[in-house]
Amino acid sequence: MAAINRAWSVLGDPGRRAMYDASLRNGVDEAPRNNRATASTATAPNPQYVRPNLTPARFPWRFVLALVVLGTAAILIIGALTDPAGPAPIDNLIQAGSCVDIDDQRQEAFEVPCSGSHEAVVTRLVPFDVACAPGEQGFRDRQGMGQVCVVLSER
DSSP: OHHHHHHHHHHHSHHHHHHHHHHHHHTSBOOOOOTTOOTTOOOOOBTTOOOOOOSOOOOOHHHHHHHHHHHHHHHHHHHHHSOOOOSOOOOSOOOTTOEEEEETTTTEEEEOOTTSOOSEEEEEEEOTTSOOOTTOEEEEETTSSOEEEEEEOOO
């Protein structure tokens, strides 16, 4: 607390502040150490005062670059050594390219695995108020997101 009071007394007095700034330019701490000291009474310079190094710290670019290279290499090696994922599971979110079966009673399309038998492949999804292109047949998406336009396989 005493150091804070001393600093405030130096910074609050323009004369003391000027002396302190001048001492920093000279590299010597000549700021008054006594709260009762005035601008006219200066204390002796402190020979043990070392001016701090004011150069900014360097960013470790080489270290960061090495981490990026090692991380990239690790990802590539892990990707090369692992087996590719199998077919995507059925998530009932129909998109272009999904294999579907048709519920004839409800006129709805629902997703099925492409590895098994399926009635159609979805070419695109459209809103309810848009018609499918010629050669495509429209069915309701079971999720209620719109219509799926499909090209029917032979049943």
